[in-house]
Amino acid sequence: MTPASAAAPALDVEKVRALYPALSREISGKKLVYLDSACTALKPAAVAARLADFYANWGGCGGKRSTHLLSQQVETWLQASRQAVADFLRADGANEVVFTSGTTEAANIVCHAFPYGDGRRKVVITDLEHNAVALPFIEKARRGEIELAICPTKDGRIDLNVLDSMLDDKTALLAITHASNVMGGVTPAAEAAKLARRKGVKVFVDDAQYLGTHREDVSTLGADFVAFSAHKLGGPFGIGVLWGHETELNRLSTWKLGGGTVKSVAWDLKGPVEPVWLDAPGRFEAGVQNFGGAIGLHEALKVRESLPASGIRAHVGALVRRLAESLSRIPEIRVLGRPEDLEKGSLVTFAAAHPDFAPVDFNLYLNHELRGTFVAIRVGEHCAHLQHRRLGVDATVRASLAAHTTEAEVDLFADAVRSYAQEACHG
Numbered sequence: 019m020t021p022a023s024a025a026a027p028a029l030d031v032e033k034v035r036a037l038y039p040a041l042s043r044e045i046s047g048k049k050l051v052y053l054d055s056a057c058t059a060l061k062p063a064a065v066a067a068r069l070a071d072f073y074a075n076w077g078g079c080g081g082k083r084s085t086h087l088l089s090q091q092v093e094t095w096l097q098a099s100r101q102a103v104a105d106f107l108r109a110d111g112a113n114e115v116v117f118t119s120g121t122t123e124a125a126n127i128v129c130h131a132f133p134y135g136d137g138r139r140k141v142v143i144t145d146l147e148h149n150a151v152a153l154p155f156i157e158k159a160r161r162g163e164i165e166l167a168i169c170p171t172k173d174g175r176i177d178l179n180v181l182d183s184m185l186d187d188k189t190a191l192l193a194i195t196h197a198s199n200v201m202g203g204v205t206p207a208a209e210a211a212k213l214a215r216r217k218g219v220k221v222f223v224d225d226a227q228y229l230g231t232h233r234e235d236v237s238t239l240g241a242d243f244v245a246f247s248a249h250k251l252g253g254p255f256g257i258g259v260l261w262g263h264e265t266e267l268n269r270l271s272t273w274k275l276g277g278g279t280v281k282s283v284a285w286d287l288k289g290p291v292e293p294v295w296l297d298a299p300g301r302f303e304a305g306v307q308n309f310g311g312a313i314g315l316h317e318a319l320k321v322r323e324s325l326p327a328s329g330i331r332a333h334v335g336a337l338v339r340r341l342a343e344s345l346s347r348i349p350e351i352r353v354l355g356r357p358e359d360l361e362k363g364s365l366v367t368f369a370a371a372h373p374d375f376a377p378v379d380f381n382l383y384l385n386h387e388l389r390g391t392f393v394a395i396r397v398g399e400h401c402a403h404l405q406h407r408r409l410g411v412d413a414t415v416r417a418s419l420a421a422h423t424t425e426a427e428v429d430l431f432a433d434a435v436r437s438y439a440q441e442a443c444h445g
Contacts, residue, residue, distance in 0.1 A: 029329035035422045037062040037321060051393040051427045055230055056199050056365050056400075056418030059252045061318075068317040069254060072310050080309055082278065092309050099316035100299070103259055106319050107244065108235040116260040116267065116299040117312055121226040122150040123274075124245035124260035125193070127302060128222050129154035131270035138190035140165040142219075144176055145404040146198040146205065151224050152404055155193065164190075168404065174201025174355045182213045189219045196228035200367055200402045200414065202338070203359040204228065211240030220266065226250055230420065231334045231364040233327045242266045248311065253318035257311030260302070267298035276304030330421045335361040337419050337428050342366045344432040350375045350439035354414065365418035367400075368435075369411045374443040377413040383438045384431075393431055 035041050038060045040050060052060055072095075078084065081093030100112040109115065118124045129141075141155050141164050159166035165188070169181050176194075185192065192214045196207045211221045223241040225234055230250050243266065247258040262270075272279065272295055279301050284292040295301045339361040346353045350372035353360075360366055370377060377397045384393040396416045399406045406412065417431055 027326035027329045029326060029333045029421060031333065031422065031424055034325065035424075037064070038422055039063050039066075041422060045392070048388075048390055048392045051391055051430060053417040053419065053423070053427070053431060054394040054396050055250070055420040056227060056416060057396050058249045058255075059230060059420060060422070061254075062252050062321045064321055065252060065254070065314050065317045069310055069314045072313050077310075079306060083306070095313050095316070096307065096309055099312040102316045102319050103261075106233075106323070107261055108237050109261055110237070111264070113264050113297070113299060114261055114267070116262070116302045117307060118245070118258045118260050118302075119256055119308070120150075120247040120249070120258035121148075121224060121245045122258075124243075124258055125151045125222070125224070126154045127260055127270065127273050128191070128193075128243050128245075129158055131273040132191055132220070133269050133271065134164060134190050138188055138218075139163075140167060140186070140188045141191045141193065142167045142169060142181070142184050142189055143193045144169045144181075144195065144205075145171055145408050146174065146176070146195050146201060146402070147193065147404060148195065148199055148224065148226070149401040149403060150226070151193050151195065151222075170408070171201075171405075174198055174203060174359065176205055176210065178206060178209055178213065181210055185214055185217050185219050187217070189214075189217065191220050191222060193222045193224070195224040195226075196234075197225075197232070197363050198402070198405070199227045199365070200354070200400050200405045200416070202355050202365045202367060203361075203363040204232070207241070208239050215240060227364075230418075231330050236261055248315040248318060251315070251318050251322060254308075254311045254314035257308050257315050259315075262298070264298060267302070270298075270302075272301060274302070274304045277306070279304045325421060333421060334364050334419050334423070337423055337425065338364060338366055340425065341417065341419070341428045341432060344429070345435060348432075348436050348439055350443050351415075351435065354409070364420070365416055367414045367416040369409065369414050372439070372443045375439055376442065377415050379442065380415060380435070380438050384434060387438075388430075388434060391430065393427075393434060395431075 040060050078088040081090040100115045103115045104112045158164050197204045207223050214221045221241040222243040225244050225246040229246050243262040245260050249255045281294040339357045342357040342360045351368045352371040354367045381397045
């Protein structure tokens with residue numbers, strides 16, 4: 019354990035585990051070992067209870083539409099949730115927080131509403147990007163609406179010199195993940211943002227994978243936009259956040275239109291219809307909002323804030339290194355990345371190094387062949403096709419850890435990999 023992690027407040031893992039009912043139940047007579055938090059985090063009981071109470075007892079429309087007592091309370095909770103997100107990100111204010119359906123919608127807003135022009139129609143992304151970020155820009159470039167450049171990486175690392183050379187006076191936007199959902203570790207997002215800002219390039223940071231075990235400070239990150247999804251923090255599905263400096267959000271054009279996005283719509287028989295759009299965040303939140311989702315996200319943030327941030331990082335970082343080092347001693351697989359890089363993140367991914375090690379079959383092995391236990395992981399391309407093409411593999415195996423993960427669970431998984439490799443490749 020590093021000196022920094024040794025000084026971190028201790029994390030009471032058993033107390034954390036008690037927050038998650040799924041960890042104490044059985045499915046088909048087997049206990050769950052959950053190593054799939056990178057896909058979605060387990061939900062604390064407090065979040066489920068808050069959602070149940072809201073839908074059973076409140077479930078009305080927020081007060082910017084209806085104004086009765088029920089809707090006023092819902093609106094109060096919605097705005098409290100918005101402020102809680104701003105506080106969590108250390109943002110300047112609640113008006114910088116746009117509620118979306120998730121990181122995917124946030125990325126699409128920035129992609130399609132960004133004010134390209136003045137000779138700047140180029141977007142730079144990295145090959146680490148999740149499809150949620152990569153595909154909107156890829157499709158926009160395919161239609162000839164922007165120029166797209168993809169910064170290559172090596173072993174999951176971004177070469178800042180290469181990135182800097184790609185950021186030129188034609189570049190409008192840099193989109194970069196803060197933590198790869200395949201290669202693990204973290205990226206130098208703040209350093210990349212500094213390079214971009216020197217050249218007048220705006221920056222979009224995908225924090226979906228990063229915030230699971232890290233805290234973000236948008237006041238020092240240097241980005242213009244940041245996105246994340248609630249379900250990766252133990253919140254509900256279908257709710258996420260696009261954060262942006264208020265001036266930058268208001269520079270974006272409208273994208274998804276509907277009720278709640280306009281101040282007025284001027285119309286007479288002799289002239290054109292003239293909508294007057296609201297400022298952010300309202301102009302981006304068309305239609306009835308996901309009030310329950312936002313309230314559930316607030317509850318998830320309360321759970322998160324009750325835990326020591328540095329304690330989470332120390333605990334997860336130590337487990338990641340333990341797992342990476344253990345797996346690196348199994349010759350039938352190839353761990354992606356180096357333990358010293360991986361421990362800064364929350365996941366370990368490996369590819370088969372032996373032709374008889376079949377990732378899909380291994381997933382079945384974890385579900386059906388372990389006595390009294392099954393291990394939830396993810397196998398495949400993880401919605402990160404750019405990186406898998408760079409790796410030259412069709413499928414990788416990913417174990418992602420969280421505050422509730424234990425050393426025993428990590429060791430059990432490593433033993434399972436070792437046993438399967440022996441059985442499948444040499445049995």
